[in-house]
Amino acid sequence: MGVWYVTSRKHSLRFGGRVKMAPTHVLRCCQRGLAWIPVIFIALVVCWSYYAYVVELCIFTIPSIAEKIIYMVFFHLSFVMFVWSYWKTIFTRPANPSKEFCLPKAEKEQYVKEERPESQQEILWRAAANLPLYTRTGAGAIRYCDRCQVIKPDRCHHCSACDMCVLKMDHHCPWVNNCVGFSNYKFFILFLCYSLVYCLFIAATVLQYFIKFWTLCRRKSAENCPKNELPDTHAKFHVLFLFFVAAMFCISILSLFSYHLWLVGKNRSTIEAFRAPVFRTGSDKNGFSLGFGKNIAQVFGDKRKFWLLPIFTSQGDGLTFPSRLVNIDPEQPTVSLQPEANKSIEDVPASPLSESQNHLLGNEQHANNVTEHLENDTGSETITIIMERES
Numbered sequence: 001m002g003v004w005y006v007t008s009r010k011h012s013l014r015f016g017g018r019v020k021m022a023p024t025h026v027l028r029c030c031q032r033g034l035a036w037i038p039v040i041f042i043a044l045v046v047c048w049s050y051y052a053y054v055v056e057l058c059i060f061t062i063p064s065i066a067e068k069i070i071y072m073v074f075f076h077l078s079f080v081m082f083v084w085s086y087w088k089t090i091f092t093r094p095a096n097p098s099k100e101f102c103l104p105k106a107e108k109e110q111y112v113k114e115e116r117p118e119s120q121q122e123i124l125w126r127a128a129a130n131l132p133l134y135t136r137t138g139a140g141a142i143r144y145c146d147r148c149q150v151i152k153p154d155r156c157h158h159c160s161a162c163d164m165c166v167l168k169m170d171h172h173c174p175w176v177n178n179c180v181g182f183s184n185y186k187f188f189i190l191f192l193c194y195s196l197v198y199c200l201f202i203a204a205t206v207l208q209y210f211i212k213f214w215t216l217c218r219r220k221s222a223e224n225c226p227k228n229e230l231p232d233t234h235a236k237f238h239v240l241f242l243f244f245v246a247a248m249f250c251i252s253i254l255s256l257f258s259y260h261l262w263l264v265g266k267n268r269s270t271i272e273a274f275r276a277p278v279f280r281t282g283s284d285k286n287g288f289s290l291g292f293g294k295n296i297a298q299v300f301g302d303k304r305k306f307w308l309l310p311i312f313t314s315q316g317d318g319l320t321f322p323s324r325l326v327n328i329d330p331e332q333p334t335v336s337l338q339p340e341a342n343k344s345i346e347d348v349p350a351s352p353l354s355e356s357q358n359h360l361l362g363n364e365q366h367a368n369n370v371t372e373h374l375e376n377d378t379g380s381e382t383i384t385i386i387m388e389r390e391s
Contacts (some may be wrong), residue, residue: 005349009350015370019211026283034322035161035174035177035305036177038174038175038177039090039175039176039177041087042255043094046082046083046142047247049202049242049245050079050245051238052239052242053075053202053206054072054075054239054243055284056234056238056239057071057206057209057235057239057242058071058072058075059240060235061209061235074201075201075202075205075293077388078194078197078198078201079198081190081194081197081308081310082191082194082195082197082198083309084310085174085187085190085191085193085194086191086195088184088187088310089178089180089184089187089191089193090176090177090178090188090199091178092178092184092312093182093183094159094162094164094166094169094178094179094181094183095167095182095183095318096148096164096165096167097148097150097151097152097153097156097165097167097182097319098319100131101124101131101151101153102128102149102150102151103124103149103150103151103266104127107123107126107127108149110123111123111124121142124141124142124144124151125142127151128142128151131151131153132153132154132319132320133151134154134279134280134287134321134323135154135277135278135279135287136269136278136279136280137278138278138283140278140280143156145158145165147163147165148164148165150165152235153167153318153319153320154277154319154320155167155169155182155269155272155277155288155321155324156166156168156169156325157169159172159179161179162178162179164179164203166179166181166182167181167182167183167318167319168182168185168269168318168321169181169271170183170187170269170270170271171265171269171270171271171318173188175189176191180353181318182314182316182318183318185299185314186300186301186310186312186313186314187310187312188260189260189261189264189299190308190309190310191310192253192256192257192260193257195249195253196250196254196257196342197255199246199247199249199250199253200242200246200250202242202246203243203246203247203250206239206242206243207243209237209239210243213236213239213240214240215296217373228352245344248372254319257359262299264295264296264299265292265295265296266286266287266289267288267289267290267294267295267296267298268285268288272285272288273285278325279323284324286324287323287324288321288322288324288326290322290324298314298315298316299312299314300313301313301315302315314335320390328351332380356375
């Protein structure tokens, strides 16, 4: 008779020398398989729409050859761009924090052994001393992921569905079965754009035939039907449903696309729109906003000729982002911040700007020149942030 052994570390069961996978692993596999159902549904709808438009409408229904050619050319252009951007959104792996944000082995072991949150935070403050971090938790602590065991870079969040920390995470989209973040946010925006163009083009070109089929004479004898009407064939049902589906998707995609365009213009993610990021000076929903032009360039890149192509052109590395740090008050251009009493000045690093940040913050005169320095006067240490405007 076999004996069961439970091995909690590997989440498996051993029976008679054979390893049986734990139910949690089986459920995880089933969950991953079910997550592809929305993607498969969209793929089936797109395949049917291609057949209905090309075969049933253009080939069997439209009588004019010139009209067929024009419709087919523009349809395939929108179809290719839509499928290309959708593919890139699905299969582009989310970017993760680099190794420099991981705790060293000794500090990681010390962090796990510590039971007091204060002691754990001291370890994180020392580890983050040389990291370019601007954001904190709501309590002013270092943002750390116990699941991934990494210090979270600015705008990075843990996705429970993907089970990983994602750089500049926006949201987890079930329709692409992927996390939308720094590595594929441009692809997601273009996916919404081209899917909207695809649906609008179908709805606009199908509308006249939809009206004709809707008002088609239902008499059995074709001789009694008006000559200007289309024949009553099975293509009628494809055209009718094609218009309804295209119109329905147009309404839903238009609202989502408009919302994300607003987010791009404000340089916010969906998470930041609902929960403002917390800086050393407090929460600031516009902390990462650099102005409309630079916000657009941060997502789509400097070269406008690549903006409409689903290729990666976003600025930066996803680990550091230029920040205004504080809300600008023209009456009070200088803001002084006192570090916490139980932390030395070395525990609160100045976090100098990286090359990508300098590239984004330069070139435009209306941008703010943010400089951060330390003053040691009369034995007191103060962090002073000076905000200057270029005339």
